Amino acid sequence: MEYKKHYSVLKAECIQYLTENADFSKKCFFADLTFGGGGHTFALKDTSPNSYVFSCDQDPDALKNGRERIEREGAVGKITLFDTNFVHFPEVVKREAPQVLVEGGFDGILLDLGVSSHHFDEATRGFSFRFEGPLDMRMDYDNPDIKTAAEILETYPEKELERIFREYGEERYSKKIAKRICETRVKDPIKTTKDLENILFHCYPKEDRYGKTNPSTRVFQALRIEVNQELDVITNVVDQLFPMLKIGGRLAIISFHSLEDRIVKNEFKKISQGLELFAEILTKKPILPSEQEILENSRSRSAKLRVIERVKAPREKNKYKHLSGQTNTFDDSSDDE
Ligand SMILES: C[S@@+](CC[C@H](N)C(=O)[O-])C[C@H]1O[C@@H](n2cnc3c(N)ncnc32)[C@H](O)[C@@H]1O
Numbered sequence: 001m002e003y004k005k006h007y008s009v010l011k012a013e014c015i016q017y018l019t020e021n022a023d024f025s026k027k028c029f030f031a032d033l034t035f036g037g038g039g040h041t042f043a044l045k046d047t048s049p050n051s052y053v054f055s056c057d058q059d060p061d062a063l064k065n066g067r068e069r070i071e072r073e074g075a076v077g078k079i080t081l082f083d084t085n086f087v088h089f090p091e092v093v094k095r096e097a098p099q100v101l102v103e104g105g106f107d108g109i110l111l112d113l114g115v116s117s118h119h120f121d122e123a124t125r126g127f128s129f130r131f132e133g134p135l136d137m138r139m140d141y142d143n144p145d146i147k148t149a150a151e152i153l154e155t156y157p158e159k160e161l162e163r164i165f166r167e168y169g170e171e172r173y174s175k176k177i178a179k180r181i182c183e184t185r186v187k188d189p190i191k192t193t194k195d196l197e198n199i200l201f202h203c204y205p206k207e208d209r210y211g212k213t214n215p216s217t218r219v220f221q222a223l224r225i226e227v228n229q230e231l232d233v234i235t236n237v238v239d240q241l242f243p244m245l246k247i248g249g250r251l252a253i254i255s256f257h258s259l260e261d262r263i264v265k266n267e268f269k270k271i272s273q274g275l276e277l278f279a280e281i282l283t284k285k286p287i288l289p290s291e292q293e294i295l296e297n298s299r300s301r302s303a304k305l306r307v308i309e310r311v312k313a314p315r316e317k318n319k320y321k322h323l324s325g326q327t328n329t330f331d332d333s334s335d336d337e
Pocket residue numbers: 006007008009033034035036037038039040041056057058059062084085086087112113114115116139233
């Protein structure tokens with residue numbers, strides 16, 4: 001299926017952070033664990049003739065499109081694209097690309113979390129209530145071991161559905177919605193995006209139904225997170241990636257909602273308190289897209305970039321402080337430190 005266009009979020013900022021300490025007179029290794037449309041991967045490859053990028057994705061459309069693009073743009077040998085969930089990326093590198101670790105590790109590793117525009121804009125994937133489509137929502141849609149959103153709605157106990165909507169969607173009406181779903185499913189299976197949207201519509205009070213954001217967004221987000229186990233994979237991979245960095249190497253993560261960002265922030269904090277490897281958190285507050293970027297791509301508005309560097313010994317000053325007020329708008333939320 002044709003891969004829908006994806007705008008790469010915070011691209012210039014990611015490249016700057018990930019390449020700043022790289023010594024391009026030698027081979028440099030980068031990793032992009034969320035290939036998507038390949039925007040960040042190709043930008044990393046283009047940083048120097050000595051740059052090599054190891055990327056992965058779990059989405060068959062992203063992989064097919066990516067392999068064709070790598071071939072078409074003459075990047076075979078410079079970009080290696082693995083078909084894997086990124087939680088397995090460390091093992092895959094050890095097995096398939098051990099030279100990276102033998103030669104000292106990665107200069108930069110990037111995760112640009114979540115789904116791509118392709119997922120939202122392709123009706124057959126079932127991620128969006130804007131189109132009629134099957135309630136699938138699996139990124140890895142040819143994996144029969146993963147439950148689709150429709151299977152979750154059909155089989156999960158009411159209490160579990162309520163928890164998912166509350167925790168992953170921060171949905172106020174989670175109890176009412178879970179109850180309505182369980183009442184409906186005994187009569188009619190809930191198979192399509194529009195079946196679900198219709199149920200949700202009747203769960204919200206009239207004044208909430210026609211706001212700026214469609215209230216169904218929260219339940220769709222919650223289901224997507226549950227289908228793809230999006231929070232667990234982040235929690236499980238971050239501390240495995242850090243030791244794969246060279247000294248001076250950086251791990252940059254872009255998140256798109258507070259649940260993801262909280263995990264990234266906490267994982268970075270834990271790493272920075274480790275006693276065996278030393279780390280410096282470079283983004284005291286997360287980097288946000290500029291107003292210009294948000295104008296060009298409204299989906300970037302919720303993006304937050306955090307970066308951590310592997311250092312030889314703990315440093316004291318955050319030399320990025322000066323960047324904070326200038327090119328980017330910064331989040332002032334009080335829990336950021
Ligand atoms: C936001 S998009 C990345 C866009 C990309 N940076 C670009 O510039 O085009 C996220 C991509 O990561 C993939 N992805 C998300 N979670 C994943 C996981 N756990 N394992 C592998 N790929 C994942 C999705 O399939 C999607 O293609």
